[in-house]
Amino acid sequence: MTHDASARSVDDEDDFEEFTFRARLQSDSDNAGAWTVVVWPGSYELLGSRMPVKVAGTVDDMPVSTSVLPFGDGAHMLPLRADVRRRLAARGTHLGDEVAVRLHRR
Template identity: 40%
Template sequence: MAETKAKTPQSVDTTFTVPITKDNNSGWSCVVMEDSGEFFGTRRAVKIGGTIDGQPFEATMLPVGGGNHMIPIKAALRKLVAKEQGDEVTVHIKQRFS
């Protein structure tokens, strides 16, 4: 029988305000967290949870080089916060899942 990995949340607390941009490789709307590799201690993908402009979300932060990660922002979440590419959002990361 295969063992399933449960999400184990680890509390973190960081907040930053950045514009929503378009990732050049994927075309996704996203925000970039600078120095996230140093903050999380890895340059690999990181599963997180928190809020964007007060709306809860979970996502996988993807490394984009230089020790930074991007957080994809789904269209439904952008609609909830009434923001599009170019608009600034406040991201509060509260949990890291491992």
Template identity: 40%
Template sequence: MTATTKVVQPLDAFFSAPIRKDGAFPTYLELSGSAELLGTRRAVKVAGTLDGHPFEATLMPSGAGPHWLPLRAALCTAIGKADAGEQVTVHLQQRFS
């Protein structure tokens, strides 16, 4: 296996979380229960959908338990949501790390 080969593990996990606007990232979601689901509190690369729109991102450890999913401006535009408190449905479908 080369360094560019992605090891893909299937996932089928749903989260619903409000957009947050403080902390280490300007806009993010906190995925409660993610550390238990993924078996780690480290950064994890994933793919799935946000409100039905495909995405790939790195879930970042919060230090206290759940992972944070940083929301880039392009993702906010795609889902039509960017305000703190707006609910977003996350479907994790693949894990790359």
């Protein structure tokens, strides 16, 4: 599994911290029933946590509200629910394709 995302933190005038990055849709394993995830390398430094962190935002402009989960090597993974995967697939976006991610803590 490759980790090919970079992230930047954007602070606006209201001290609302938003993280934006681009990454590829990946499977968390080769097993049947594997999750589709977006891996966020370096998230530990930005979030200051190696624990699950509740987030909300968008993946390719589709709303998401979940927790990013520790993935190892200072990364977190953002699991995508079935409804989000279906909507991405309807747009022609599948495993291996790059998506735009915008997240903030909730």
